[in-house]
Amino acid sequence: DTAVSQTPKYLVTQMGNDKSIKCEQNLGHDTMYWYKQDSKKFLKIMFSYNNKELIINETVPNRFSPKSPDKAHLNLHINSLELGDSAVYFCASSHGTGNTQYFGPGTRLLVL
Amino acid sequence: EDKVVQSPLSLVVHEGDTVTLNCSYEVTNFRSLLWYKQEKKAPTFLFMLTSSGIEKKSGRLSSILDKKELFSILNITATQTGDSAIYLCAVEPPRGAQKLVFGQGTRLTINP
Numbered sequence: 001d002t003a004v005s006q007t008p009k010y011l012v013t014q015m016g017n018d019k020s021i022k023c024e025q026n027l028g029h030d031t032m033y034w035y036k037q038d039s040k041k042f043l044k045i046m047f048s049y050n051n052k053e054l055i056i057n058e059t060v061p062n063r064f065s066p067k068s069p070d071k072a073h074l075n076l077h078i079n080s081l082e083l084g085d086s087a088v089y090f091c092a093s094s095h096g097t098g099n100t101q102y103f104g105p106g107t108r109l110l111v112l
Numbered sequence: 113e114d115k116v117v118q119s120p121l122s123l124v125v126h127e128g129d130t131v132t133l134n135c136s137y138e139v140t141n142f143r144s145l146l147w148y149k150q151e152k153k154a155p156t157f158l159f160m161l162t163s164s165g166i167e168k169k170s171g172r173l174s175s176i177l178d179k180k181e182l183f184s185i186l187n188i189t190a191t192q193t194g195d196s197a198i199y200l201c202a203v204e205p206p207r208g209a210q211k212l213v214f215g216q217g218t219r220l221t222i223n224p
Contacts (some may be wrong), residue, residue: 037212042157043148090212100149101198103214 004028006091009012012110016098020077021107023107029085031055034066036105037088049074050097081111083101116203118215124195126223129191133218135201136183145177145184146212148200155200157187191222 004025013019025032033056034046047066048056054066063079077083092101096106125131137145144162148155157177161177161184170216172191172208177184188195198219201213 043155088212101155102216103202103212105210 001094004091004102004105006089006092006107008107009105010108010110012112014112015081015083017081019081019109020075021089021109022073022075022092023104024073025091025102025104026072027064027093027095027102029093029095030071030072031094031098032068032105033092033101034074034076035090035092036060037090043064043082043090047074047076048097055097083111088109114203114213116201116213116215118201118218120201120218121216122219122221124221124223125191125195127191129186129222130189131191131220133186133188133199133201133220134183135185135215137201138182138211139203139213142179142182143204146202146204147184147186148202148218150198150200152221153156158199164211186221188220193222195223196220 004082007022031050033048049068052068065077068074088106090106091104094101119134128141147158159175172189175186187209201215201219
């Protein structure tokens with residue numbers, strides 16, 4: 001199946017831990033994104049990579065670090081998790097910027 | 113598997129025309145349906161619909177949900193060039209999942 005996939009789908013962890021969320025797309029896209037969905041369903045962009053280069057880096061704590069090993073993958077590493085990091089994180093990809101973004105299924109992160 | 117399908121995938125009209133965008137879904141125990149407008153960066157939230165038959169309105173945009181037939185429409189009247197965007201429909205599955213299932217989007221182009 002051609003799609004954007006994320007792992008894990010659910011992540012429950014203790015405050016202070018370090019965790020990673022992985023994203024992969026097999027759509028041949030060259031641009032990938034990470035979003036945080038807040039409680040009001042707004043999607044806030046965090047990062048965007050085009051051809052493995054960072055092109056959008058919104059104001060997020062530097063505890064969040066994206067890594068793009070290749071065009072098909074964009075992982076999100078979070079250090080020293082805090083309660084406020086609890087949210088759903090969506091990965092998306094597109095062909096170039098300004099085109100339709102295809103969203104992954106989301107990762108529900110719960111920090112206890 | 114939960115599924116959201118939007119149509120048309122692409123639509124080009126002239127300024128002043130009225131457009132109707134469609135979103136159908138197959139989601140068990142559905143909670144809400146959301147419409148987003150995606151321009152250059154992150155999608156911006158337009159509407160959240162939870163009840164069937166109740167129209168939500170915001171200026172020239174309106175949307176309605178039919179939970180019996182499992183679809184929603186987004187209407188834009190007196191379109192303007194600034195309405196050109198990708199419109200995304202997303203469905204929220206049951207309580208506890210708190211994630212969104214996105215459709216593939218409709219690219220709307222308004223020509224002067």
